Amino acid sequence: MNQPTTLPACCPVLNAHWLLPRAVPGVVMVSGGFDPQRLLEGDFQRCTIDSPASIQRSVAKRQAEFLAGRLCAREALRRLDGRYYVPSIGEDRAPVWPVDICGSITHSHGWAAAIVGQRAQWRGLGMDMENLLDRERAQRLAGEILTAEELQRMAAGPAEQIALLVTLTFSVKESLFKALYPLVQKRFYFEDAQLLEWSTDGSARLRLLVDLSSQWRSGCELDAQFSLQDGQLLSLVSIAAS
Numbered sequence: 181m182n183q184p185t186t187l188p189a190c191c192p193v194l195n196a197h198w199l200l201p202r203a204v205p206g207v208v209m210v211s212g213g214f215d216p217q218r219l220l221e222g223d224f225q226r227c228t229i230d231s232p233a234s235i236q237r238s239v240a241k242r243q244a245e246f247l248a249g250r251l252c253a254r255e256a257l258r259r260l261d262g263r264y265y266v267p268s269i270g271e272d273r274a275p276v277w278p279v280d281i282c283g284s285i286t287h288s289h290g291w292a293a294a295i296v297g298q299r300a301q302w303r304g305l306g307m308d309m310e311n312l313l314d315r316e317r318a319q320r321l322a323g324e325i326l327t328a329e330e331l332q333r334m335a336a337g338p339a340e341q342i343a344l345l346v347t348l349t350f351s352v353k354e355s356l357f358k359a360l361y362p363l364v365q366k367r368f369y370f371e372d373a374q375l376l377e378w379s380t381d382g383s384a385r386l387r388l389l390v391d392l393s394s395q396w397r398s399g400c401e402l403d404a405q406f407s408l409q410d411g412q413l414l415s416l417v418s419i420a421a422s
Contacts, residue, residue: 201382211293248292304419306359
């Protein structure tokens, strides 16, 4: 089956630019902006992308972000190995990838992206995009996102970094969940992981605070990376197969 040659007005351009500080070998990222106000009836059919019942019942914003995310995922897979595939939604609401592929989809306020890699090379890929919180909202949400130790470090750190720190902590924990959930098939939450350290060069390190499986136990540490562009923070956790 051939890929449609045109994209919908609500998501007119897809880019295969790498948006993070460090490249991940063998992994493809595709992103694109979307505008819910330009979503037209029939866009899903013209793009040959199935619209689940839950999406059909949703508002234009949710429909447009879903369509844009799936367009990114399909193009990422095409660039990875030439296949034509659109991930459906599983019962757990996560994207359903081919058995030999791991990937992640994210969207935030007019922007969507997908990342894919071969499972033989990457066991887990988790990506998340968040709008940078303002300081007042970050302080309100900190208690829901940060552990007690993270809150202590935030209080002891520079006040001007609070918004970035809370947004970053939220995003990397979301990316961690997306990377690990397909491997452990067990839900975990903000209090079950801790941001140990981060640097302005876009590197970060996380530690699990809960046992998720015989391999992924409390104390396991994982690296992450992130970038901040135009008020949006993008983060990625990648878990190598070896």
